Amino acid sequence: MKTTRRTLIALALASAGLTPLAALAQGAGSWPTKPVRVIVNFPAGGAADTLARAIGQPLSEALGQPVVIENRGGANGNIGGEAVARAPADGYTLLMSSGGMVSINPHLYARMAFDPAKDLVPVASAARIAVYLMTKPQLPVNNVQEFLRYAKANPGKLTFGSPGNGSSPHLAAEMMKSQAGLFAVHVPYRGAAPALQDLLAGQIDFHFDPGVGLQHAKTGRLKLLAVGSPKRSPLYPDVPTLAEAGLKGFDADSVFGFYAPAGTPPEVITRLNTEINKVLGTKAIQDRIVALGGEALPLTPAQFAAKASEDSKRFGAIIRERKIAAE
Missing domain, CATH: 3.40.190.150 (Bordetella uptake gene, domain 1)
Known part of the structure; x- marks a missing residue:
């Protein structure tokens, strides 16, 4: 009688002390x-x-x-x-x-x-x-309410950066513009880091930072005005949410x-x-x-x-x- 391929495989597995199912499990477990x-x-x-x-x-x-x-x-x-x-x-x-x-x-x-x-x-x-509303230090505002009033009083004069068109920081700014009734010019970048660099250099006026710029807010190189989350950040318990500033239900996390x-x-x-x-x-x-x-x-x-x-x-x-x- 001829030995089939299936029989040979079964014999090989048996000699190794493995059943076909055990062999499959061993292969998956090797990753x-x-x-x-x-x-x-x-x-x-x-x-x-x-x-x-x-x-x-x-x-x-x-x-x-x-x-x-x-x-x-x-x-x-x-x-x-x-x-x-x-x-x-x-x-x-x-x-x-x-x-x-x-x-x-x-x-x-x-x-x-x-x-x-x-x-x-x-x-x-x-x-x-979370995303954090930050401005360059030169902007004449000290809190989120002053920022919203200033932006409304200067339609189209402020610029804001983002990691790209349609990124969550961009959408956070659009949510704010929609709810607060203000207009500012969007400048998209290829990532959060280059947007942050231009904010630090004063090339743009504000942006919603996804956390990479917080170290600069601590040293005063940027102004941290608000957080775009439903609740305050445990890292900055004194920084208000945009919802507290009147933008109800604001959530850009x-x-x-x-x-x-x-x-x-x-x-x-x-x-x-x-x-x-x-x-x-x-x-x-x-x-x-x-x-x-x-x-x-x-x-x-x-x-x-x-x-x-x-x-x-x-x-x-x-x-x-x-x-x-x-x-």
Whole structure:
């Protein structure tokens, strides 16, 4: 009788003391066997980059493999997002992004080269990042009420920066303009860091900072007037929310987190979610996130997906109202 291929495989597994199911489990459990690449879809120096690098080191130790950070910014995060969406779904390429690419960009772009909701899967949220209303020191205002009055009295004379057209800091400014009835000129940049540099240089008048400029507010190089969250920041308990200034229900927070290509094995996503949430539970990482003006936000993949859907509705409304489109 001829020995079939199936019989030979079964004999080989038996000689190794493994059943076919055990062999499959062993293969899944062997991940990772090489470095894991995390693509940050914004330039170095911004909140997404800072979070990726802060979490990447302890995550590397937990996985037993290097976690390599690669910045690939542009098009409001779409360039880096597409790179991950097109990558092999093997757990070795991840995306660190603000929630904007998933919750905002589909409302901005008539066409995208990929569908974030279908081509990417949520792995683990990292942080809820607040945005802070900051002005250059030369602006003749000392609190948020004075700023709103000054902006209304000088329509079109003030300029504000953002990490890009349709980014959450841009939408925060548009929410403020809509509710306060004021007009200011938007200057989009390729990331939060270059926008911050021009604010420090006095080239623009104000912006909503996603945390990277807080160190300069502490030293007086910038004026910190308000936070765009529903509640005050524990880092700056004396800084009011915009809701307290009369802009009711104002919420411009964004959730940053990790995504993987659709089709990534569920057991790999579970492992990553577990390890990232452990990292988020450490005081060292929580302190780093607080320094960015945010808070650690460990969620399950399902909870992360639900939050993205909720944010999509909120930001989509202001995009339609203000007729914002990608440039």
